Amino acid sequence: MSPGIDLQASFIELLEGFGLTPGVAKIVWMPLPMVVIVGAVTVLALVSTWLERKISAAAQQRIGPEYMGPFGMLVPVADVLKLLFKENMYPAKTDPLLFAVAPLLVFIPVFLSFLIVPFGQNLVITNLNIGIFLWVSLSSIAPIGLLMAGYSSNNKYSLLGGLRAAAQSISYEIPLALSILAVVMMSNSLSTIDIVNQQADYGILSWNVWRQPVGFVIFWIAALAECERLPFDLPEAEEELVAGYQTEYSAVKFMLFYAGSYANLVLSALLVAVLYLGGWEFPIPVSMIANWIGVSESTPWLQVITGTLGIVMTLFKAYLLLFLAILLRWTVPRVRIDQLLDLGWKFLLPVSLVNLLLTAGLKLAFPVAFGG
Amino acid sequence: MNLAEGVQLVSFLVLAAMMIGAALGVVLLSNIVYSAFLLGLVFVCIAGMYILLNAGFVAAAQVLIYVGAVNVLILFGIMLVNKRQDFTPVKNAWLGKAATAAVCVGLFALLSTMILATPWAISGAMPIGDEAIVEIGKHFFSDYLLPFELASVLLLMALIGAIVLARRDFLPDELLDRLPEQSDALTLPERPRELISGSKK
Numbered sequence: 349m350s351p352g353i354d355l356q357a358s359f360i361e362l363l364e365g366f367g368l369t370p371g372v373a374k375i376v377w378m379p380l381p382m383v384v385i386v387g388a389v390t391v392l393a394l395v396s397t398w399l400e401r402k403i404s405a406a407a408q409q410r411i412g413p414e415y416m417g418p419f420g421m422l423v424p425v426a427d428v429l430k431l432l433f434k435e436n437m438y439p440a441k442t443d444p445l446l447f448a449v450a451p452l453l454v455f456i457p458v459f460l461s462f463l464i465v466p467f468g469q470n471l472v473i474t475n476l477n478i479g480i481f482l483w484v485s486l487s488s489i490a491p492i493g494l495l496m497a498g499y500s501s502n503n504k505y506s507l508l509g510g511l512r513a514a515a516q517s518i519s520y521e522i523p524l525a526l527s528i529l530a531v532v533m534m535s536n537s538l539s540t541i542d543i544v545n546q547q548a549d550y551g552i553l554s555w556n557v558w559r560q561p562v563g564f565v566i567f568w569i570a571a572l573a574e575c576e577r578l579p580f581d582l583p584e585a586e587e588e589l590v591a592g593y594q595t596e597y598s599a600v601k602f603m604l605f606y607a608g609s610y611a612n613l614v615l616s617a618l619l620v621a622v623l624y625l626g627g628w629e630f631p632i633p634v635s636m637i638a639n640w641i642g643v644s645e646s647t648p649w650l651q652v653i654t655g656t657l658g659i660v661m662t663l664f665k666a667y668l669l670l671f672l673a674i675l676l677r678w679t680v681p682r683v684r685i686d687q688l689l690d691l692g693w694k695f696l697l698p699v700s701l702v703n704l705l706l707t708a709g710l711k712l713a714f715p716v717a718f719g720g
Numbered sequence: 721m722n723l724a725e726g727v728q729l730v731s732f733l734v735l736a737a738m739m740i741g742a743a744l745g746v747v748l749l750s751n752i753v754y755s756a757f758l759l760g761l762v763f764v765c766i767a768g769m770y771i772l773l774n775a776g777f778v779a780a781a782q783v784l785i786y787v788g789a790v791n792v793l794i795l796f797g798i799m800l801v802n803k804r805q806d807f808t809p810v811k812n813a814w815l816g817k818a819a820t821a822a823v824c825v826g827l828f829a830l831l832s833t834m835i836l837a838t839p840w841a842i843s844g845a846m847p848i849g850d851e852a853i854v855e856i857g858k859h860f861f862s863d864y865l866l867p868f869e870l871a872s873v874l875l876l877m878a879l880i881g882a883i884v885l886a887r888r889d890f891l892p893d894e895l896l897d898r899l900p901e902q903s904d905a906l907t908l909p910e911r912p913r914e915l916i917s918g919s920k921k
Contacts, residue, residue: 371723446757477850478776485780488788492760495795499753507799514796518789538853 354470381473385462392663393610394424399667400610400674407678431606434599439502442596446500451597451604453493457486458612465618466540468628468658479539480532483619484525487574490612491517494583494593497605501596509592512685513583517574519692524570526700527563530707531556531623534719544627546719552631557624559718562703564624566696568669571616573692575609578677582685613673614666621665628658732772739765756798760791774847777856 356377363373398413398421405412413420438444461483466472476482491514498510532538534556535546547555557564573580584592594605621627630637634654638645645651683691711718742761749755763786770779810816848855860868 375723446753476776477853478780481777481780481784485784485788488784488792491792492757492787492795495792495799496757499799511796511799514792518792521788 356470385473386459389459389462389611389614390607392614393607394428396610396614396667396670396674397424397427397606399670400677403671403674404678407675428603431599431603436599436601439596441502443500443502446496447596448601450493450497450500450593451601451608453496454490455493455604455608455611457489458608458615461486461615462611464540465615466544466622466627467662468655469541469545471628471655471658472541475539475541477537477539479537479541480528480543480619480623481538483615484521484528487612488517488521490608497593497597501593503596505589505591506593506595509583509589509595512589513576513593515685516576516580516582516688516692519689520570520573520580520696523566523692523696523700524574526697526704527560527567527570528623530560530563530700530704533704533707533711534559536719540622540627544622544629547626548629548633551629551633551636552626555624555626555629560624560703560707562699563707564620566700566703567623568620570692570696571620572673572676573688575613575616575673577613577673579680579683580688581677581682582688613670617666617669617673618662620669621662625665628662630657630661728772731768735765735768735772739769752798753795756791756795759794760787763787763791774849775852776850777853 359377359380360370360373363376364370368376401420401423402412413423416422416426438447463473464476464479464482466475494513494517495510498507498513501507531543535543537543537546543556576583582592583589584594589595594602597605634650634657635645638647638650643650707718739762742758742765745758746755746762749758763782767779767782767787770776770782
């Protein structure tokens with residue numbers, strides 16, 4: 349396994365060349381990846397709102413946004429500007445403190461979770477040893493924000509939406525965590541980097557989706573439910589609850605909810621790509637191609653290409669899944685709340701337990717294929 | 721003191737102040753919803769303490785279990801009940817409050833003397849850090865196997881109890897015309913049900 353380019357080491361080396369001590373150089377480096385990721389995630393979320401508009405239009409045989417910039421690409425920018433300049437208002441008899449804190453509680457955990465999303469061997473903010481577990485635990489904070497929004501809005505629809513959101517996310521967290529556990533069992537690590545490296549040996553053939561087909565489907569369903577996407581968007585079902593917990597929100601606070609939900613969708617798609625679709629790996633391993641054309645893996649230009657290809661592949665897989673999620677939203681009807689809870693507790697939970705058991709058994713029986 | 725130690729000290733002080741403030745808020749605020757939300761903050765601060773102690777896995781587990789499950793369920797319960805009832809002041813309530821305060825102060829004094837008096841054997845070894853998950857797993861399946869299994873039995877009991885409580889068909893008005901000779905010492909108030917084998921198709 350080639351180490352690839354290590355931006356941090358190169359950057360620190362460069363600063364040390366200017367006469368800074370290693371400690372200071374590291375402090376200068378530290379905020380850079382965080383700022384880059386926050387900016388990149390915002391852009392990715394905005395792109396997914398544009399995709400949502402375009403794909404929904406295509407699904408309904410419309411054209412969609414057309415005049416604002418090429419192919420209506422400036423619509424998200426206009427959205428953000430509009431929401432920024434709206435009046436920041438509190439409806440009558442709300443609880444102002446909780447009303448203001450709630451969107452932050454939904455927004456911050458999602459952005460924090462991007463700490464562990466890898467775009468390459470060294471292209472990750474921190475390679476935490478608890479990796480994917482951090483995401484599971486951070487995503488469990490969001491329902492508190494939703495309950496808070498529902499309670500403080502002084503609106504029956506909001507409260508119902510918040511309660512539904514909490515019930516839904518508690519129910520679907522369990523199958524989600526169990527399907528992650530099966531993957532973790534195969535890769536012997538919670539770290540996202542290790543999970544991708546374990547899928548790297550034979551290109552597309554060694555991706556986890558072939559070894560964990562059931563886990564893949566369960567994870568995708570549960571992730572859609574956690575993101576409150578359409579087959580499971582009961583907390584904000586327009587026809588029943590106006591807009592659920594966000595009914596009373598406007599301006600920047602609404603923008604936080606909106607951006608948080610799309611960033612969460614992008615995050616889920618990225619994590620499906622990392623857990624099941626080989627992360628930043630090209631379908632044919634780059635090292636194999638390098639061998640065929642007779643180039644050493646440590647050649648600088650090849651490493652640059654590998655790094656770029658990693659980012660492109662991760663985003664390509666994530667956006668492929670995002671396309672699927674948007675298509676699902678505009679073609680599948682919403683389930684009822686009892687169907688939703690039945691599906692979570694009576695179907696997904698037992699199936700994911702069986703999947704976990706089977707994975708453990710297969711790991712003992714075929715340690716070669718299932719990560720001994 | 722280098723930078724890392726400074727950051728650690730400052731974050732410890734901030735976390736401790738936040739934790740104590742939030743915990744006081746849980747106890748002293750009269751609005752139960754605020755108390756529940758502040759309880760979540762206390763749990764998050766405890767998770768932060770675990771991170772300062774190099775126990776990342778325990779911190780994540782703390783957030784997942786206490787904030788994500790326990791606190792959400794408490795909030796859920798409060799919001800489903802949400803009975804707006806005015807609190808009627810009780811006569812001589814200060815007696816109860818004084819007794820509670822005395823017990824709490826006594827407990828606090830007892831625990832602090834215990835903490836100060838015990839000669840703690842602080843290990844000088846480096847914190848295990850990232851390898852902690854593996855070690856925790858090994859301990860669970862060797863010398864801590866019994867507590868681990870007992871905890872799972874406890875959870876199973878709670879699970880079954882919750883299902884029994886949730887599945888009963890509770891009708892308060894049926895309590896009134898219940899036959900007097902029927903002993904209800906060990907039964908939950910619920911609608912009398914026919915056995916499955918006795919019911920007709």
